[in-house]
Amino acid sequence: MAQKIKVNVMPNIVDKVVTYFDPVKGRQRLQARAQMALTGSYIGADKSRRSFRNWFTSGNSADDDLLPDLPTLREHSRDLMRNAPLAAGAVNTVVTNVVGTGLAMQARIDNQFLGLTDEEANQWQKNTEREYRLWCENRFECDATSTQNFYGMQDLVFRSALVNGDVVAVLPSRQLPGCAYGLKVQAVEGDRLATPPDLITSPNIFGGVEVDDFGATVALHIADRHPNALARVRGKVNFTRIVVRGEKSGRVNAIHLFRRTRPDQRRGEPYLAAVIEPLKQLDRYTEAEIMAAVISGMFTVFVEHAADEGAPAPIDGGSAPGSEPEIQLASGAIVDLEHGAKASIANPGRPNVAFDPFVMAVLRQIGVALELPFEVLIKHYTASYSAARAAMLEAWKFFKIRRMWLADNFCQPVYETWLAEAVATGRIAAPGFFADPAVRKAWCGAVWLGDGPGSIDPLKEANAVEKRIDIGLTTLAEEVAAFDGGDWETKHSQRTREHRMRREAGLLKLPSGIAAPPDPPSDNTDQ
Known part of the structure; x- marks a missing residue:
């Protein structure tokens, strides 16, 4: 059912004058003003509403x-x-x-624009990365x-x-x-x-x-x-x-x-900034609940005596007759009261069973503002594999954007400043570096690789990587960079050496149906 919107338009002085001389015209004026008030109005901008009366906003500039x-x-x-x-x-x-262990620079120059072959570009990039590590890995x-x-x-x-x-x-x-x-x-x-x-x-x-x-x-x-x-x-x-x-x-x-x-x-x-107040209130609430649980854990026994009984000897933890009683909560304490005194023990009901659900509900809202899924924010993955992976993927959208922001606005400008000094001092050769901004841009090309997101089910994700490479959606270099921020060429060279050494040591298994080569003849033969 459509909801009727009622608009109250109060007649002004002109309306009253017109209505006095011509009631029909006066009514038409009020109807026209009501339509104008209804057209294009936003409920969110209606400050006369009760819910907006204590909402004070400003239209100032960013600064x-x-x-x-x-x-x-x-x-x-x-x-x-x-x-x-x-x-x-x-x-x-x-x-x-x-950031993790740090964003590592890999030089990626535009060798076609610079007129270099792939081999020449690869050699220049390796030399530059080696020289850059001399600077970036030394705190002095x-x-x-x-x-x-x-x-x-x-x-x-x-x-x-x-x-x-x-x-x-x-x-x-x-x-x-x-x-x-x-x-x-x-x-x-x-x-x-x-x-x-x-x-x-x-x-x-x-x-x-x-x-x-x-x-x-x-x-x-x-x-x-x-x-x-x-x-x-x-x-x-x-x-x-x-x-x-x-x-x-x-x-x-x-x-x-x-x-x-x-x-x-x-x-x-x-x-x-957007969650300072709820974080502080949640911290205070947590502290109060912890204190209440501690007090509840200090169960104290009060010993009560009738007024006509003789004064007994004070029990350990109590007060001697005639002295000022010293009563305090303590773990397993027994407090002796004065004659005629009565103790009322209040049960605080702690730990509070509603504490965890309430805190989790608040943390979900905080996580939305911080662009951190609830599971990632509290480091607690209790749902299914699909739900946990979805949370990690959503978080990594945010992490990748911030990583790119840090690389573009901090790492890359520092690298370009370092490279300019290296070229000016002759430690790196880059013809035309200071002559043309386009040439300088081509020499300064670089990518910044960081740690990978890890995996929840390594086998499933490895099979997915293999499938993406097989159908041409991605490359080995991209998958290695996404996995642990490494360099595929470095891993390939290492794997090549390992494969050769294992083959030479006879540790590689031969495919089925292929006979092993005969053992080499022995140097010691029977005479």
Whole structure:
């Protein structure tokens, strides 16, 4: 049955005047206004409804909505990471699946555009990957703080971007003794990216991000220390203006890593921003239930005496007559009460049987906001193989998008900056690298491979891989990269060596129907 929508239109002064002189015309005016009010109206925009009366919204820009609340969002997000297991588990799950042991670079140059044969391109790529590992796997080469290699820095910057909303990677040139390259990566927490006090009224600086007339980031203003470190470090906070790209060379000097969700958005919001309140409330509820269960477990016996009985000797745990009673809950305690006192023991009913279903229901909503299926969020696979695999596949859509985002916005710019230095210093030959942007792009081609998703039923998934390769849906290189992020050519070379060694050792089984070759003649013959 169709639902009738009733629209009440109150007559205004003109309607009343017209109705006074011509009631028919007045009624027609009211009908026309009612039709206009009904046409094109959205219930979701009707603020007169009771359900919307306490719903306060704003139509501000991306920066006006985010920047005033960003410091508080960061503080809450970091507190949840420290004290709420569910929040820490969600972020750790994303970092582990997106970064894992690190995204490895494999050079993929456009050899046809560069006029190279396949053999020449393959040799150049292997030499470049070997030279790149010299830089990325040495913490003194790649890290400005000499603490982590480049794989560890991927984990650091990605985790910081999730927890804080954004992170800055500065790329200074600092030549250290015994190092082949001067390029270093310095991770800067988002708290240090701020607008200097003397530029607070500047119309083109938003939260420390300086933009041009087109909205492109041209410079970042970085404080020399964390804003909350002032209690330990005395003195004025100094800011450094870092140009994002060199005006003449085009070299990348800094990378502002954040996920952009609105046009004209200059800062990023924490990954947990939409679920901070339910996560905190769920953490409080869990703590309260644990405390209630602990108190319920401390079953205490109270000994009660009639008023006319003599005062007995206090039982261990009780109080002597005439002294101030000290009554407290304890595991297996027996408390002796004063004469005439009566104890009422309340049963808290813990553990609460409804605790787990309620928590699971809330976690399902949190998982939707975080793009993590419920099973992946809590690491609990109790359904069928199909349901568990569907959850993993859905999660890996999200992980692959975030992995590509990290590779495109952090790993690839750093690699291109490193390659430019390697070519400029003569360690790698790349003709035309600095002469033509198209040639430079062809030399900088690369793919970034990470850990695979694993498998629930290895046999079923191996059979599926074999079928996909047989009918031409995929290649061995793609399947190896998806399985464990490895390189098919490296595995092929290793398998070739293993096969040859096993054949030479006589460990390979011959197909049925083929006789084994005769043993070689012995050197010792009978005389």
